[in-house]
Amino acid sequence: xxxxxxxxxxxxxxxxxxxxxxxxxxxxxxxxxxxxxxxxxxxxxxxxxxxxxxxxxxxxxxxxxxxxxxxxxxxxxxxxxxxxxxxxxxxxxxxxxxxxxxxxxxxxxxxxxxxxxxxxxxxxxxxxxxxxxxxxxxxxxxxxxxxxxxxxxxxxxxxxxxxxxxxxxxxxxxxxxxxxxxxxxxxxxxxxxxxxxxxxxxxxxxxxxxxxxxxxxxxxxxxxxxxxxxxxxxxxxxxxxxxxxxxxxxxxxxxxxxxxxxxxxxxxxxxxxxxxxxxxxxxxxxxxxxxxxxxxxxxxxxxxxxxxxxxxxxxxxxxxxxxxxxxxxxxxxxxxxxxxxxxxxxxxxxxxxxxxxxxxxxxxxxxxxxxxxxxxxxxxxxxxxxxxxxxxxxxxxxxxxxxxxxxxxxxxxxxxxxxxxxxxxxxxxxxxxxxxxxxxxxxxxxxxxxxxxxxxxxxxxxxxxxxxxxxxxxxxxxxxxxxxxxxxx
Numbered sequence: 001x002x003x004x005x006x007x008x009x010x011x012x013x014x015x016x017x018x019x020x021x022x023x024x025x026x027x028x029x030x031x032x033x034x035x036x037x038x039x040x041x042x043x044x045x046x047x048x049x050x051x052x053x054x055x056x057x058x059x060x061x062x063x064x065x066x067x068x069x070x071x072x073x074x075x076x077x078x079x080x081x082x083x084x085x086x087x088x089x090x091x092x093x094x095x096x097x098x099x100x101x102x103x104x105x106x107x108x109x110x111x112x113x114x115x116x117x118x119x120x121x122x123x124x125x126x127x128x129x130x131x132x133x134x135x136x137x138x139x140x141x142x143x144x145x146x147x148x149x150x151x152x153x154x155x156x157x158x159x160x161x162x163x164x165x166x167x168x169x170x171x172x173x174x175x176x177x178x179x180x181x182x183x184x185x186x187x188x189x190x191x192x193x194x195x196x197x198x199x200x201x202x203x204x205x206x207x208x209x210x211x212x213x214x215x216x217x218x219x220x221x222x223x224x225x226x227x228x229x230x231x232x233x234x235x236x237x238x239x240x241x242x243x244x245x246x247x248x249x250x251x252x253x254x255x256x257x258x259x260x261x262x263x264x265x266x267x268x269x270x271x272x273x274x275x276x277x278x279x280x281x282x283x284x285x286x287x288x289x290x291x292x293x294x295x296x297x298x299x300x301x302x303x304x305x306x307x308x309x310x311x312x313x314x315x316x317x318x319x320x321x322x323x324x325x326x327x328x329x330x331x332x333x334x335x336x337x338x339x340x341x342x343x344x345x346x347x348x349x350x351x352x353x354x355x356x357x358x359x360x361x362x363x364x365x366x367x368x369x370x371x372x373x374x375x376x377x378x379x380x381x382x383x384x385x386x387x388x389x390x391x392x393x394x395x396x397x398x399x400x401x402x403x404x405x406x407x408x409x410x411x412x413x414x415x416x417x418x419x420x421x422x423x424x425x426x427x428x429x430x431x432x433x434x435x436x437x438x439x440x441x442x443x444x445x446x447x448x449x450x451x452x453x454x455x456x457x458x459x460x461x462x463x464x465x466x467x468x469x470x471x472x473x474x475x476x477x478x479x480x481x482x483x484x485x486x487x488x489x
Contacts, residue, residue, distance in 0.1 A: 038376045040068040044083065044094040046076040047363075053395035057384045067376055079103075084110050087370035094368055095377035101135035101362040102425035102432070104143050105269055109429070114369040115141040116378060122386050129420040132401040135362035137267045138427055144364035145378075145385040146401035148392070152252045152358035153418035154347050155311065155321045155329075156219070159340030160236040165214035168233075169206050222348040223287075223356075224483065226318060227294060238314045241295075245320035246307050247446050248299040250439035252320040255358035256349060257284035258423050263434060263462070268426035271466050277459035283479040284349055285442075285451045290481065292446055299443055312338045326411055327397040344414040346421050350483060359435075360422035362401055430465040437461055452478045 045054060051073060058069035072094070074082060080103060087093030099107060107113040116123060123133065123142055132146035218233075220226035230242040246252050254261075260280035265273040308325055310316045312332045319325075332338035349356040365381035367374050389400045393408050399415060407413045426434055441458040445451055456473045463471040 038067055038373050040070060041095040041371075041373050041377050041380060042070045042072060042092070043377075043380065044072050044074055044079075044097040046074060046079060046098070048073060049396050049398065050098070053392055053398075054384065056391065056395055057388045060388060061380055061383050065376075065379075067380070069380060080107055080110060080112060083112055083368065087112070087368060093370055095371040095373045096365055096367050096381050098147060098363055098365055099144075100425075101144075101146075101364050102268070102427050104136065104138045104364065104366070105427040106429050106432075107366060108138055108143060111369050113138075113143040113366045114374060115143060116145070116367070116381075117375075118142065119378075120382065122382060127386060127403060128401055129403070129416070131360060131420055131422055131424060132362055134266050134268070135360070135401075135424045136364045138269050140267075144366035145381045147363040147365050147385045148396075148398040149360055149362045149401045149419050150251075150323050151360035151415075151419045151422045152255055152320050152322055153344050153415055154318060155325060156318045156343050156345065157236075157239075157311070157314065157316070157340060158215075158343040160239065160314075160317055161215050161219060161343070162211060162341075163236055164233050165211050165218060166206055168218060169210055169214050219343075219345065220318075220347060222350055223291070224350050226347070235317070236314075239317055240310070240315040241317070243295055243318045244297065244302070244307055244310060244316045246302055246304040247292075247297050248302065248439075248443055249304060250435060250442055251322060251359055252304070253288070253442045253446075254423075254438060255320075255356045256288040256442075257281045258357035258359060259349075259355035260284060261423075261438075263423075263426040263431070264428050268424055269428060271428060274459070274463055274466070276462060277456050277473050277476065279476060279479050280354075282451055282455055282476065283481065284354060285445050285455060286479065286481045287350060287354075287483065288442075289445050289448070289451060292448075299446060311342075314338075314340065323399045323415060324397070326399070326409065326415060330409055342411070344411045344418070346414070346418045355421075357421055357423050358418065360419055360424055362424060428466065431462055433465075434462065452476070 043054070043058075051071075054071050058071060062068050079099065083094060083097060097112075104113060123145065125133065128146050132149065133142070136142055136144050136146050218229065220229050226243060235242065257280075260278060262273060262275040264270045304321075307316070307319055308321065308328055311319050311321070311325075312329065326344065329338055329342050347356060348354065365385055367377045367381060371377055385400070386402055389402045390404060392398055392400045393412070399412060399419075401419070403416070404412075407416075428434075437458055441454050444454050452475070456475065460471045460473055
């Protein structure tokens with residue numbers, strides 16, 4: 001038996017034993033691929049914000065394994081085309097690269113993404129939420145390691161909420177004391193003269209536990225409760241509106257009907273599973289359109305940067321923001337621009353029967369199928385997305401798709417909950433412009449367009465792009481919205 005065959009057998013035995021025992025296989029210096037010692041790999045990426053983290057991780061990886069990692073930041077324009085060109089016609093192609101998950105079908109069909117071996121068994125729901133694993137799966141094969149994510153969540157001014165909770169407790173006490181005093185007068189009872197001033201003051205104190213409980217009680221859990229909140233409480237000082245968000249960006253709007261717009265199934269790659277034009281989606285978008293009259297937000301007058309600025313300035317109680325907003329708020333707290341506290345929450349559309357599922361975009365570290373160093377490239381992919389990822393937020397401001405035992409910012413755990421409840425962009429190549437089409441649909445509906453027609457048009461266009469032929473949807477009856485917020489009630 002040759003040394004090469006023997007070494008492969010021994011390696012397989014070690015990995016098999018480690019996986020069966022649930023033990024991580026430690027990296028050793030002098031990594032090998034077959035009989036060839038691997039001294040270096042090349043990794044491409046497009047986001048400048050990732051540079052510091054990737055460079056630091058590359059140094060740490062080399063210290064542990066002896067493998068040098070050459071990092072190359074390139075333009076995101078025709079990114080996969082550039083990878084293919086470099087792989088086929090030069091020796092400068094990457095061994096691994098970072099890409100958005102919605103590009104995985106294109107990458108796989110171009111021969112640029114190889115299925116992961118996952119030798120250490122980390123690609124599971126113990127380490128990543130199911131949405132992350134769905135995002136990196138194509139044709140039932142995992143094509144990379146989930147890295148970072150972007151999604152939408154409701155942000156609220158926790159300082160204002162605390163203030164309102166305290167006032168609510170005080171108002172309830174005053175009401176109860178007034179009713180009690182009235183009952184005593186009606187019964188002819190005399191005031192208790194033995195109650196001391198100290199006892200009265202002590203009974204009037206509002207404890208932190210009471211405030212926390214009241215905050216949990218009054219924090220809206222749905223859009224309907226948010227409307228009720230705005231109608232119940234007076235705005236805090238300097239606050240101009242209870243809710244403001246960028247209604248022109250589908251990232252922050254999609255959740256209103258996202259749970260009912262099926263684009264390719266759980267993995268976003270099934271052309272037979274397209275269900276956009278349906279009664280539930282129409283119902284939710286009809287409610288979404290109704291919200292325009294309550295919040296009076298003009299799409300052309302609002303942009304995301306302005307919304308974030310207003311929230312930081314204390315002018316807005318609630319907003320819908322992305323993961324970058326969390327980073328902005330933490331920086332604003334550090335430099336004193338934002339002096340209060342904030343919270344992040346996932347809320348329902350209207351009630352427990354109508355869900356709010358926002359869009360999410362997951363970046364993935366994929367391994368180039370043209371690479372001759374795939375084993376080490378996958379090892380580095382795991383290293384930066386799993387082993388070293390505790391350092392990601394501090395070096396990049398990005399949120400990792402990997403679960404952390406302890407989050408550097410408490411709100412990151414709440415943001416992860418929102419990510420778990422999200423829907424990913426589809427991977428279907430023909431529908432690469434779905435984001436743009438959906439944004440146009442939502443904008444037209446917000447501006448008063450016919451919900452039925454707009455949703456039917458979106459569905460027909462999506463199916464036409466897949467089939468290459470005109471698609472005429474069978475028209476559905478527009479559902480009648482019957483909710484407590486309706487204006488004539």
